[in-house]
Amino acid sequence: VELSAASGHLLAGLLEARTGQQLPLSRRWRIAAVLQPLARERGFKSLDDLAAAVAAPSGGALADAAVEALLNNETFFCRDRAAFDLLLGPALARLEQSRTAERRLSIWCAGCSTGQEAYTLAMHFAGQRLRWQGWKIDILATDVSKAAIAQARSGLYSQFEVQRGLSAMEMLRWFEQQPGSSWRIAPELRRAVRFEVHSLASEPPPGPFDIILCRNVLLYFSAAMRRTVFDRLAAAAAPDAVLMLGAGETVGGRTDAFVSDPECRGLFVPSADRPTPRRAAS
Ligand SMILES: C[S@@+](CC[C@H](N)C(=O)[O-])C[C@H]1O[C@@H](n2cnc3c(N)ncnc32)[C@H](O)[C@@H]1O
Numbered sequence: 001v002e003l004s005a006a007s008g009h010l011l012a013g014l015l016e017a018r019t020g021q022q023l024p025l026s027r028r029w030r031i032a033a034v035l036q037p038l039a040r041e042r043g044f045k046s047l048d049d050l051a052a053a054v055a056a057p058s059g060g061a062l063a064d065a066a067v068e069a070l071l072n073n074e075t076f077f078c079r080d081r082a083a084f085d086l087l088l089g090p091a092l093a094r095l096e097q098s099r100t101a102e103r104r105l106s107i108w109c110a111g112c113s114t115g116q117e118a119y120t121l122a123m124h125f126a127g128q129r130l131r132w133q134g135w136k137i138d139i140l141a142t143d144v145s146k147a148a149i150a151q152a153r154s155g156l157y158s159q160f161e162v163q164r165g166l167s168a169m170e171m172l173r174w175f176e177q178q179p180g181s182s183w184r185i186a187p188e189l190r191r192a193v194r195f196e197v198h199s200l201a202s203e204p205p206p207g208p209f210d211i212i213l214c215r216n217v218l219l220y221f222s223a224a225m226r227r228t229v230f231d232r233l234a235a236a237a238a239p240d241a242v243l244m245l246g247a248g249e250t251v252g253g254r255t256d257a258f259v260s261d262p263e264c265r266g267l268f269v270p271s272a273d274r275p276t277p278r279r280a281a282s
Pocket residue numbers: 018019020021071072073074075076079110111112113114117142143144145148198199200201214215216217246
């Protein structure tokens with residue numbers, strides 16, 4: 001499918017302006033691949049026609065749809081199990097100890113896509129009911145994609161989506177099969193997570209958060225934007241909070257706001273001279 005360099009530039013610019021995600025020239029092929037269905041559905045003869053309509057003053061809703069289509073929502077349940085084991089094992093045990101007085105944990109999944117990441121956490125807490133009895137575990141999950149958040153809220157997943165990452169036992173424990181071939185997540189897990197549309201390009205939701213997950217989101221931000229986002233995450237984090245990034249992602253050379261967690265290699269903690277935390281209004 002043909003897409004002129006000018007249209008590619010325009011659409012990549014739109015995506016970056018709305019979300020911070022960059023599409024370097026080497027990844028521009030994605031534009032044609034993911035926008036083709038939208039162009040067909042809206043009756044455009046070519047992708048260049050679609051791009052021109054997006055840029056027109058009346059192109060608002062079409063631009064929204066194009067940005068949604070350009071976002072990469074790849075995710076699955078229990079993605080990087082080893083990293084979750086570290087987070088939900090030693091790192092969580094440490095937080096459990098330091099929070100015994102208030103019995104409260106605040107978790108933020110930033111860039112949660114269709115919800116699998118946040119529900120992975122919710123499954124963990126629900127699976128250890130006795131241990132967390134009397135605790136308030138607040139899980140906030142956000143994404144810039146309205147469509148992703150709508151699916152996350154619905155708690156509905158295809159057979160393919162539930163099979164990816166979950167064992168048969170976990171599937172049967174936490175999901176109910178629906179007519180057709182979709183699966184609905186248990187109501188108690190749905191109630192355990194608050195999903196909101198939010199862009200990391202704007203101010204973070206009010207913290208402080210004890211655990212922040214920001215996985216496979218910052219990869220395609222510009223270096224400057226990534227630095228700003230790390231500063232904002234640090235400002236929203238409790239002093240002893242834990243940050244989990246995607247497998248292979250690190251803070252080294254990208255920010256001074258977080259450093260490697262000396263006790264849990266692979267996780268990160270706010271550095272002593274991080275930006276001042278923003279507290280939730282009480
Ligand atoms: C590849 S998915 C990763 C999902 C999940 N964190 C994981 O690791 O499985 C990246 C997600 O980041 C979201 N995203 C991209 N830019 C964002 C922004 N500026 N603010 C919030 N979310 C963003 C995308 O919509 C997408 O759902």
